[in-house]
Amino acid sequence: MSFDLFALRARKLSYALRVPLFRRALRTGVLAGVEHAYALGHLAPELVIDVGANRGQFALLARHLWPTARIVSLEPLPGPNATCRTVMAADERFELFEAAVSTEAGNSIINVTSEDDSSSLLPLGEEHQRLYGSSLASTLTIRTDRLCAFVAPDECPASCLLKIDTQGFELEVLKGSEELLPRVQHIYAELSFVELYRGQPLASEVISYLHAVGYQLAGVFNVAYDGADRPVQADMLFSRVEKE
Template sequence: MSDQTRANRARETAKLLIRRTLQRADLEIGRGSYAGRLVRTLDARGIDTVLDVGANVGQYATLTRSAGFAGRIISCEPLGGAFAELARRAGRDDRWTTLNVAVGAETGEATINVSANSFSSSIRGMTDAHLRTAPGSRFVATEVVPVTTVADLVATHAVDPARTLLKIDTQGFEGEVLRGAGDLVGRVAAIQLELSFVELYDGQLLFDELVGAMAHDGYRIQQLEPGISDPDGRMLQVDGLFVLASGD
């Protein structure tokens, strides 16, 4: 057996051991991170702005930064507690703007249901399917929050749609956010959506409806990232990154 063969076998044995360890903890490892693949897409398409709708405490922006994205980030988060942490994280980054606001179909105010885990909070009601899968996501309070639109954000902050990723993580409110973008849908270079296969929030648009709408507006799927699954292993949700097919 050659030294190279021994080295290859040792490497594969080590990888198998790591995978088994992660599997026991119900964790997974793959070839490259989602954030790394995302940033490669942004670089390839000349995207230098991320409009981060539904930022929570800044997890998405932080991971995107750590993967090498150096452009502008505009993060919107309506909940007071989550926004305070978001603003703290962004405080030392002069290319990261934070806004304490929800984003929807039109400007005004809305009542948001605050979940125990914060990141499952939504303007929509929560279904039993969601609660069975994630009991810790139950609603525990409400907040009245200001609402703006993607169109207003783009105009106010001088955003170039052709160089922008619109990321929407609004817990079942994706359709309203897209409506508030108006004719920017079809002009924004890339859109990331949370896509549910079953109704987790009352009246939300589901995977087929949103994928169909994206295709109608000229987008194709670039990446899918697994989300939550129910106790019997059924996948309930994924994150989908869409890019304009005309950019290929």
């Protein structure tokens, strides 16, 4: 990759060391997702729904940015889920589920990668292996359900942020969240411009879907490039368009 991962991690660590909450998390080996602060710091959600929580990196940032917000996180892998629970243990306005969001309730097989934050309900693609050196380590049966099984639509306040980081499964998560979308003000998702997982919808398809259900693209952040300066993926912020 053409961006300097070491420099990025160094900047994140420098930021984290200045925040007591983040310093405590570092003792468990978790570095808060401070790279998202610039994109989201101007928002003021009362509810943050964190789909694909991993070890709590985003939940930590959310608590720092929005001290009184309710945070609901979902992470299907038992190991990262347990770490996330430990990191956020003292937070009374935090709730964590060991599950993934999909279009229907049931069980699914997740592909667990060598670096587990690349694990996906989709098969690992050749481009991901080439760019990131990822490999399949194992498979695991996990619980899946629609988002409304974890957050009821009438529990969503006027200001709600839905964050999605699900390794190519973003469109299925959105389709499994349709009961809540009319109440979600902002969506923040990591989307890909190239196929990193086999069969994944690319950014253009997800953007088109969100446009059709009432959202507009509000910003593109943290763009990652390959060695030929080709954009590979980015974090994108979407805002609901208010009807006149």
